[in-house]
Amino acid sequence: MSYLTAMSSVRLFKSLPALTIRAKNGTSKASIRSGRQRTRPFSNSSQHMGPTSGHALHGFSGLSTSGTALSLPLIGLAACVILTLIPGNSPAMEAPSIAERDALAKRESGVTDSSPMRLRMEAFIKENQQKIVAELEKVDGKKFLQDTWQRPAGGGGITCVLQDGNVFEKAGVNTSVVYGSLGRGAIAKMRVNHPALDPDVESMEFFAAGISMVLHPHNPMAPTVHLNYRYFETAGPDGKTNAWWFGGGCDLTPAYLFDEDAIHFHKTIKDACDKHDKNYYPRFKKWCDEYFNNKHRGGESRGIGGIFFDDLDEQEKDQEQLFAFAQDCLGSFLPGYIPIIEKRKDMPYTEHEKAWQQLRRGRYVEFNLVHDRGTKFGLETPGARIESILMSLPLTARWQYMHEPEKGSREERLLSILKSPKEWV
Amino acid sequence: MSYLTAMSSVRLFKSLPALTIRAKNGTSKASIRSGRQRTRPFSNSSQHMGPTSGHALHGFSGLSTSGTALSLPLIGLAACVILTLIPGNSPAMEAPSIAERDALAKRESGVTDSSPMRLRMEAFIKENQQKIVAELEKVDGKKFLQDTWQRPAGGGGITCVLQDGNVFEKAGVNTSVVYGSLGRGAIAKMRVNHPALDPDVESMEFFAAGISMVLHPHNPMAPTVHLNYRYFETAGPDGKTNAWWFGGGCDLTPAYLFDEDAIHFHKTIKDACDKHDKNYYPRFKKWCDEYFNNKHRGGESRGIGGIFFDDLDEQEKDQEQLFAFAQDCLGSFLPGYIPIIEKRKDMPYTEHEKAWQQLRRGRYVEFNLVHDRGTKFGLETPGARIESILMSLPLTARWQYMHEPEKGSREERLLSILKSPKEWV
Structure with a gap:
């Protein structure tokens, strides 16, 4: 599934990019490792943003700075930049980027509860990716193909794909970690939701980490599921965190609706939400229904929803609380979905039912290609890795x-619920 | 196929809408007949543009005037408006719309070579639609389903669909005729290409007529073909033609490339073009290659092209010459495509080849949903008839x-040609 889809969100993409990756075929790692290579914060987009041979990151180029070297107006402000001046090297001044700081911190002390949120989020999504992949492999009986990639300027990711499995027609579970820089335009747009962002800089380093997943089962009785949790952060020239926020969600798309599945799925998510804020589930359930909607089909939801949220920052709750919330949400995925897929994956079905599933898959394609902001952004980004962006599309x-x-059929009932989303719990 | 796709064009959709229809299920005609009903030129969008029960026209609402009654600034300018003032009826002044003029002219003297171009184009596309449908039915052995619709304010169309035929997986041959009004914004945008448009009016009547077609055969050796020819006209308040232009084209999308087919298809179109202007074929072939391109796939053409043109008006050639050109282009379709489909429709093929065709169909979906301006415009138009817009999508x-x-396969060769379009004649 797409890292762009992964990063899709109502508000994020008004202003913000998404993550895409350039995975390698096979599982070989890129030879240039992050943290071993000096990077210039605020340097040009071809270094920070552009594709590099075989294992680059894409998707942020629209936001990169247009400058070609250091952002001079910043120098006087940033003590650490001045401290790391390298005489005789022009453009000479190099401060450690947050990518370098993070790489160093990881080498020196690993990732602990007192590490920066960037490192904790990265560790958290990677750990959960492996856990989810392992569970899905148990369900399917076939193994995922894993592509690991790293990017020279810092960051990387893992693409896990299972195509034509026993249970899943197409399944993708991806993580990505991106270090890059934002230009003035992108910063201005982001400030609308995040006043903490410093408006008086030409460019700014950012960090983004996310896990994203789409599973399309073969059996029309078994629902498609989509999930994405992500963390975004910007850094001041001193490398300190400037603004940060969490986003994400998880939603279910059945071709044949089993009320008990819908109730179970929503209840599991609601329980995770309720531990943190009783308002979260109703608020984020509504947001989900509004976002995943094929407006051109007369306001037909893509599926029966779940939750969706974005831009949750210090205006909402403190960072620890929101991280704990994201953790519980992601943690609720396996107990929410596995019992459903186990119950439905081997149910008998007719050709007629398979054809209906295929029509619903057509609607999934329509949403992702026409409305999903992450996908749209990715497709418009020159050099984006299209295979990662369009991994969210079904096989057929x-x-x-x-x-x-x-009239009176199960298909008709599903449509009526998609036209007017139901409260399941 | 989509009336919006039908109307798709590089420049048209910078500024202009496309035609969509709201066809009825079955073949019954709308009960309100054009020309029997008084309409108010320059009246509000809900009358001119919005959906009406069961048989409305869609797709132009973005261009309608926002006023709610007559456009008063125009009254003093338009003799015929003043002549048709109806005292005591407020808003009282009704001039005959071009729809009414045309309906009257048709009743009084039929359509002849001296009729307005609107009527000649309408007659021409409807005649050719029936001719094409008849030929395709001979090829397929199954009958098209025909939906006829008319719209209250004037105009209408015929939707001909063949789904799951013997030869065609999905085939649509549609005509539509639309009378409507344009608002100031739309007029200003159109003036970029058509200086004849009067800039000093609040709104303006327009006419659009087009034929549009997509054929997706079952056999992977048989290519998909798309065609669209259209005529657009605006009228001054006196009902006289203000600006007018022709657009259209025809292009081929094979899953397996037979050079002889590509050469035959292009040669037939080139011959039609050459009769009118030796520059047309190279110019419009290039335009076609540029337009039908999946930029997000690293610049991969949808197919092996054909021709595409738009905005051909008096700056290009006179109206008679351009009508003759459009006629010859449309006339070249059957001799261009029928020999190809006859040769390929019963060729043996493997499962592998069918799967490749399905992947190419995926690309067709990508182009139509992501890039086609007509489709995009249609999907963004509230109340548009989605089934007509998305008729261009393949069944699977x-x-x-x-x-x-x-390496070295036919599939690979096709891809390399799609990446760098070839000169076939």
């Missing part, structure tokens, strides 16, 4: 002229 | 992670 889909479900 | 499509054709 169908469009039939003037298809209408029979 | 496929997305496979990291699919790469074998």
Whole structure:
């Protein structure tokens, strides 16, 4: 599934980029390792943003600075920049980037509860990716293919794909970690939601880490599921955290609706939310219904929802509380989905039911290509890794002229619920 | 296929809408007939543009005037408006719309070579639609389903669909005729390409007529084909033609490339072009290659092209010459495509080849949903008839992670030609 889809969000993409990766075929690692190479914070986009051979990161180029070297107006402000001046090297001044700081911190003391949130989030999503992949492999019986990539300027990710499995037609579980820089325009747009962002800089380092997943099962009785949790942070020239926020969500897309599945899925998410704030579930459930909607189909939801949130920062709760919330949300995925897939994966089905699933997959394609802000952003980004962006698309889909479900059928009931989302718990 | 796709064009959609229809299920005609009903030129959008029960026209609402009654600033300018003042009826002044003029002219003297171009184009596309449908039915052996619709304010169309035929997986041949009004914003944008447009009016009547077609055959050896020819006109308050232009084109999308087919297809179109202007074929072939391109796939053409043109007006050639050109282009479709489909429709093929066709169909979906301006405009138009817009999508499509054709295979050769379009004649 797409790192851009992964990063999709109502507000994030008004202003913000998404993560995409350039995974390698096979599992070999890139030869240039992060933290071993000096980078210039605020340097040009071709260094920070552009594709590099075989294992680059994409998706942020629209936000990179247009300058070509150091952002001079910043120098006087940033003690650490001045401290790291390298005489005789022009453009000579290099401060350690947050990527370098993080790499050093990891080498020196590993990742602990007192590490910067960047490192804790990275460790958390990678650990959960492996846990989820292991559980899904148990369900499917086939192994995921894993592509690991690193990027020269810092960061990297893991793409896990299972295509044509026993249970899953197409399944992707991806993580990515990105260090880059934002230009003035992007900063101005982000300030709308995040006043902590310093408006008086030409450019700014950022960090983004996310896990993102789409599972399309073969059996039309088994629902498609999408999940994404992400953390975003900007750094001042001193390398200190400037603004930060969490976003994410998880939603279910059945072709045949089993009320007990919908209730179980929503209840599991609600329980995770309720531990943190009783308002979260109703608020983020509504946000989810509003976002994953095929407006061009007369306001038809993509699926039966779940939760969706973005831009949760210090205006919402403190960083520890929000991290704990994101952790519990992600933690609720396996107990929310595994019982459903186990119950449905081997159910008998007819050709007619398979065809209906294919039509619903067509709607999934429509949402992702027409409305999903992350996908759209990715497709418009030159050099983006299209195979990662479009991993969210199903293996097969169908469009039939003037298809209408029979009166009183299960198909018709699903459509009516998609037109007017239901409260499940 | 989509009336919006039909109307798609590089420049048209910078400024201009496309035609969509709201076809009825079945073949019944709308009960309100054009020309029997008084309409108010320059009246509000809900009358001119919005959906009406069961048989409305869509797709132009973004361009309608926002006023709610007559556009008063125009009254003093338009003799015919003053002549048709109806005392005591407020808003009282009704001039015959071009829809009414045309309906009257048709009733009184039919359509002849001296009729307005609007009527000649309408007659021409409808005649050719029936001719094409008849030929395709001979090829397929199954009948098209025909939906006829009319719209209250004037105009209408015919939707011909063949789904799951013997030869065609999905085939649509549609015509539509639209009378509507343009607002100041739309007029200003159109003036960029058409200086004849009067800049000093609040709104303006327009007419648009087009034929549009997409055929997706079952057999992977048989290519998909798309065609669209259209005529657009605006009228001054006196009902006289203000600006007018032709647009259109035809292009081929094979999954397996037979050079002889590509040469035959291009040669037939080139011959039609050459009769009118030796520069047309090279110019419009290039335009086609540029427009039907999946930029997000690293600049991969949708197919092997054909021609594409738009905004051909008096700056190009006179109206008669351009109409003759559009006629010859449309006339070249059957001799261009029928020999190809006859040769390929029953060729043996493997499962592997069918799967490759399905992947190419996925690319077709990507182009139409992500890039086609007509489709995009249609999807953004509230109340647009989605089934007509998305008729251009294939019945089935496929997305496979990291699919790469074998070295030296026919699939690989096709891809290399799509990346760098070839001169076929």
